[in-house]
Amino acid sequence: MTRKLEISKHKLVPQHEILSEEEAMVLLDKLNISRGQLPKTYKNDPMVKKIKATVGDIIRITRKSNTAGESYYYRVVIEP
Amino acid sequence: MRILPKKIDGIKFGLMSPEYIRKFSVLKIITAETYDEDGYPIEGGLMDKRLGVVDPGLRCGTCNSRVGECPGHFGRIELARPVIHVGYAKRIYKVLKSVCRSCGRIKLPDERIGRYRQEIKTARKIGKNIDSIIEDLFKEAKTPKKCPHCGGEIFEIKFEKPATYLEDGQRLSPADVRERLERINDTDSVVMGFDLDVARPEWMILTVLPVPPVTARPSITLESGERSEDDLTHKLVDIIRINQRLEENIEAGAPQLIIEDLWELLQYHVTTYFNNEVAGVPPARHRSGRPLKTLAQRLKGKEGRFRSNLSGKRVNFSARTVISPDPSISINEVGVPEVIARELTVPEVVTPLNINHMKEIIIEGPYNYPGSNYVERPDGNRISLARVKNLDELLEKVKPGWKVHRHLMNGDVVLFNRQPSLHRMSIMAHEIRVLPYKTFRLNLCVCPPYNADFDGDEMNLHAIQGQEARAEARVLMRVQEQILSPRFGGPIIGGIHDHISGAYLFTMNDTKFTKSQAFQLVYSSGIRKSLPDPLIDENETEYYSGKQLFSLVIPEGLNLSYKAKICRKCDKCLEEDCKYDAYVVIRNGKLLKGVMDEKSFGAFSGELLDRIVKDYSTDDARIFLDSVTKLVINAISRRGFSTGIDDEDLPEEAKERIEEILRNAYKNVRKLIRAFNDNLLEHLPGRSLEETLEMRIMQVLSEARDKTGAIANEYLEKEEKKRRRENSARIMAISGARGSLLNLTQMTACVGQQAVRGERIKRGYAGRTLPHFKVGDIGAEAKGFVKSSYKSGLSPIEFFFHNMGGREGLVDTGVRTSQSGYMQRRLVNALQDLKVEYDNTVRDTRGVIVEFKHGEDGADTSRTDWGNIVDVGKIVRRYADQRGKK
Numbered sequence: 016m017t018r019k020l021e022i023s024k025h026k027l028v029p030q031h032e033i034l035s036e037e038e039a040m041v042l043l044d045k046l047n048i049s050r051g052q053l054p055k056t057y058k059n060d061p062m063v064k065k066i067k068a069t070v071g072d073i074i075r076i077t078r079k080s081n082t083a084g085e086s087y088y089y090r091v092v093i094e095p
Numbered sequence: 096m097r098i099l100p101k102k103i104d105g106i107k108f109g110l111m112s113p114e115y116i117r118k119f120s121v122l123k124i125i126t127a128e129t130y131d132e133d134g135y136p137i138e139g140g141l142m143d144k145r146l147g148v149v150d151p152g153l154r155c156g157t158c159n160s161r162v163g164e165c166p167g168h169f170g171r172i173e174l175a176r177p178v179i180h181v182g183y184a185k186r187i188y189k190v191l192k193s194v195c196r197s198c199g200r201i202k203l204p205d206e207r208i209g210r211y212r213q214e215i216k217t218a219r220k221i222g223k224n225i226d227s228i229i230e231d232l233f234k235e236a237k238t239p240k241k242c243p244h245c246g247g248e249i250f251e252i253k254f255e256k257p258a259t260y261l262e263d264g265q266r267l268s269p270a271d272v273r274e275r276l277e278r279i280n281d282t283d284s285v286v287m288g289f290d291l292d293v294a295r296p297e298w299m300i301l302t303v304l305p306v307p308p309v310t311a312r313p314s315i316t317l318e319s320g321e322r323s324e325d326d327l328t329h330k331l332v333d334i335i336r337i338n339q340r341l342e343e344n345i346e347a348g349a350p351q352l353i354i355e356d357l358w359e360l361l362q363y364h365v366t367t368y369f370n371n372e373v374a375g376v377p378p379a380r381h382r383s384g385r386p387l388k389t390l391a392q393r394l395k396g397k398e399g400r401f402r403s404n405l406s407g408k409r410v411n412f413s414a415r416t417v418i419s420p421d422p423s424i425s426i427n428e429v430g431v432p433e434v435i436a437r438e439l440t441v442p443e444v445v446t447p448l449n450i451n452h453m454k455e456i457i458i459e460g461p462y463n464y465p466g467s468n469y470v471e472r473p474d475g476n477r478i479s480l481a482r483v484k485n486l487d488e489l490l491e492k493v494k495p496g497w498k499v500h501r502h503l504m505n506g507d508v509v510l511f512n513r514q515p516s517l518h519r520m521s522i523m524a525h526e527i528r529v530l531p532y533k534t535f536r537l538n539l540c541v542c543p544p545y546n547a548d549f550d551g552d553e554m555n556l557h558a559i560q561g562q563e564a565r566a567e568a569r570v571l572m573r574v575q576e577q578i579l580s581p582r583f584g585g586p587i588i589g590g591i592h593d594h595i596s597g598a599y600l601f602t603m604n605d606t607k608f609t610k611s612q613a614f615q616l617v618y619s620s621g622i623r624k625s626l627p628d629p630l631i632d633e634n635e636t637e638y639y640s641g642k643q644l645f646s647l648v649i650p651e652g653l654n655l656s657y658k659a660k661i662c663r664k665c666d667k668c669l670e671e672d673c674k675y676d677a678y679v680v681i682r683n684g685k686l687l688k689g690v691m692d693e694k695s696f697g698a699f700s701g702e703l704l705d706r707i708v709k710d711y712s713t714d715d716a717r718i719f720l721d722s723v724t725k726l727v728i729n730a731i732s733r734r735g736f737s738t739g740i741d742d743e744d745l746p747e748e749a750k751e752r753i754e755e756i757l758r759n760a761y762k763n764v765r766k767l768i769r770a771f772n773d774n775l776l777e778h779l780p781g782r783s784l785e786e787t788l789e790m791r792i793m794q795v796l797s798e799a800r801d802k803t804g805a806i807a808n809e810y811l812e813k814e815e816k817k818r819r820r821e822n823s824a825r826i827m828a829i830s831g832a833r834g835s836l837l838n839l840t841q842m843t844a845c846v847g848q849q850a851v852r853g854e855r856i857k858r859g860y861a862g863r864t865l866p867h868f869k870v871g872d873i874g875a876e877a878k879g880f881v882k883s884s885y886k887s888g889l890s891p892i893e894f895f896f897h898n899m900g901g902r903e904g905l906v907d908t909g910v911r912t913s914q915s916g917y918m919q920r921r922l923v924n925a926l927q928d929l930k931v932e933y934d935n936t937v938r939d940t941r942g943v944i945v946e947f948k949h950g951e952d953g954a955d956t957s958r959t960d961w962g963n964i965v966d967v968g969k970i971v972r973r974y975a976d977q978r979g980k981k
């Protein structure tokens with residue numbers, strides 16, 4: 016009767032994935048930044064919860080772009 | 096004065112302790128007196144006496160410097176009783192509420208306090224803002240009850256009015272408050288946000304008031320000879336007076352009431368001194384009634400310190416005058432009046448290579464152009480050439496390493512700007528051309544980015560002082576580099592008005608020139624190529640066609656085809672064989688078919704110009720524009736181009752047809768209204784009956800007007816052919832030079848429906864717009880449809896409605912400017928520190944990443960093809976052409 020709304024399938028929600036330790040290090044090294052210099056997202060964000068990411072994890076968000084086809088965005092999870 | 100440059104590591108804001116204030120103040124202010132009888136500042140009072148000098152000639156008591164040099168020194172006032180600093184009133188309240196009145200600890204168990212401490216520590220590490228954590232702490236700690244540490248009772252409810260605290264009905268004097276704050280221990284202070292290096296809670300209450308130096312509150316001497324004191328000085332005088340009275344009263348007898356009253360008055364004055372716009376406090380006023388401008392007012396928005404003196408400043412080496420057009424100078428140049436060139440200088444360093452030239456310039460001096468105004472020694476000392484006595488002596492001393500401040504000369508790079516500076520093309524680098532008379536001159540093509548017209552506009556000029564800045568301007572900001580807009584990738588600098596109509600007339604198939612005419616035209620464009628062979632026409636005479644001559648200006652090897660603006664958008668485009676000559680074909684740098692118009696090198700659409708900038712260079716584009724405009728203007732000047740009322744004349748037949756269309760339209764409107772009244776009208780989906788009616792009526796009338804316009808256009812074209820005389824208004828509209836078919840329609844055939852807020856005219860009298868109509872009349876005329884053309888003239892009723900519509904236009908232009916101005920300001924403030932790094936990442940000044948790839952695609956929009964990153968067709972065609980040649 017009642018079905019739960021699956022947010023990850025919504026048109027406006029892009030794909031979220033957690034980066035492994037190595038991937039994370041590679042990213043920070045390539046950009047020459049510290050974790051705190053990444054864009055942030057809260058640990059109570061619905062997609063973050065769904066992916067079961069914790070504070071300090073870096074997630075990669077893949078979204079469709081009008082000008083570039085696909086584009087990546089990275090966020091580090093922090094305490095709200 | 097040479098000081099070693101120092102690098103700032105950081106800035107911290109804190110509170111001043113009474114000890115600190117006493118330490119750095121130069122003197123203790125005692126009297127409220129400012130000047131004595133002779134007008135001498137001095138005394139042990141508020142002015143001078145080691146606080147700083149404003150009068151030329153006097154020397155500072157503390158540092159012995161003269162008026163320009165002394166930065167001023169702080170003094171102090173010892174307050175008879177402590178006073179609340181109004182800026183911290185809210186914070187003091189929060190702290191008081193969170194702290195036990197007996198033992199001074201925060202009213203929370205130790206674990207909670209520890210938790211908060213941890214949070215603050217981690218937040219500081221990430222760089223997150225502490226404020227929210229402290230707010231949470233205050234919220235939690237204000238719940239009354241008892242103190243968990245000492246068991247002391249807490250009395251609830253502490254009110255706060257402007258600057259007073261009530262506990263349980265009793266007033267807490269500032270001294271009482273200070274006592275409580277003093278009891279708070281260091282760890283608790285840190286948790287409440289106080290950085291111990293620079294702040295302790297009790298310092299939020301003032302015992303000693305620092306007195307700003309005289310330089311920060313100078314007096315002004317009016318023409319009448321009187322001295323008028325600065326607002327701050329007035330306020331300080333008030334404070335000192337009350338303070339003295341308070342002190343005397345405390346010393347002598349002390350009816351508690353009087354003391355309290357004076358104390359409250361002192362509090363009022365100190366509050367008002369910091370901020371005269373506090374809610375609930377009557378602002379202190381001048382004798383004239385005007386409220387005083389005190390410390391907070393000096394800093395606050397728009398006219399305050401930040402926005403008006405720091406984010407933006409008045410600068411030296413700048414100039415401003417009226418602008419006027421000059422088609423003969425390059426787009427990169429700016430015409431500068433000699434008077435200005437003589438006043439603005441550029442520092443040029445003397446080297447062994449230029450020392451002779453420099454000496455000549457020095458000899459010319461400030462009154463001959465080109466000369467110089469100042470000579471500067473290596474130690475920084477400037478010598479005015481206007482007042483030097485022995486020129487030869489000076490010339491001897493001049494060696495490499497000295498600087499000469501010489502007049503602005505041809506070729507110097509300057510920044511030229513028109514306000515409002517809404518995009519980066521509002522300031523561009525130009526090369527100077529010194530000209531007679533008193534206006535700045537600019538090439539017409541460069542008007543669109545500045546949004547300049549010549550109805551009295553003024554523009555600003557900045558003479559670039561340093562070599563690095565000069566190089567940056569010349570490489571990055573020159574007009575020719577800004578031809579393509581970063582907004583959409585197309586040109587925003589290009590031909591306007593007569594350039595376009597001139598080009599159209601010039602490249603029409605019928606334009607022929609004799610050899611001598613051709614020579615004149617090509618020479619005027621600045622091109623120095625030799626003429627090609629002439630064409631032969633039917634009568635066996637030689638001639639040159641407009642297209643041939645135009646081709647001389649197009650760079651070699653260019654291949655391009657596109658539809659011109661005059662294209663009729665026929666159903667089946669004949670392309671190269673278009674009978675209107677609307678398909679432009681350029682092969683190998685020669686214009687073979689089609690006319691040049693707005694679509695070719697106009698300011699916003701110029702396809703040809705766009706191609707030249709992208710495939711050749713900005714230099715080539717500049718040369719192209721300069722040549723094309725000169726050529727085309729010359730051509731149209733010789734040919735002549737004018738307009739008159741007969742450009743809007745229509746033959747009887749046309750007028751009859753127009754009448755008929757409008758008559759029919761009126762009939763349809765009446766039909767619609769009848770249907771509506773008889774309830775026979777069909778709803779449009781989702782709209783009420785009234786809405787549907789209005790929409791249908793507007794549709795009918797609008798179509799009618801357009802049909803009218805089509806008829807007018809048709810007949811105007813026929814007339815052109817018949818009379819063999821061009822219709823200038825029509826030419827301007829179709830070539831895109833100025834005006835549109837709508838303008839033509841309104842002038843010749845029918846002005847059309849007037850609208851306010853998107854709807855037909857509704858307001859006026861009750862139930863009708865004007866008393867000339869019956870109540871309830873919703874016909875075409877009654878609601879603002881203007882049947883007449885501008886040429887035939889509007890009836891008084893039509894005129895009135897037209898005025899209503901026009902007024903709305905003017906009003907919303909005004910409103911729109913300020914709305915968009917505010918939006919622009921917010922955007923600029925948020926975005927101006929972002930930079931695209933070498934790895935295409937967008938970061939702010941802290942290194943925080945904002946975008947991982949600029950625009951998600953890393954593209955520079957000005958180099959794109961009207962937004963598309965790659966024009967595949969173009970590349971394919973280029974390959975095909977090359978292959979074809981082989």
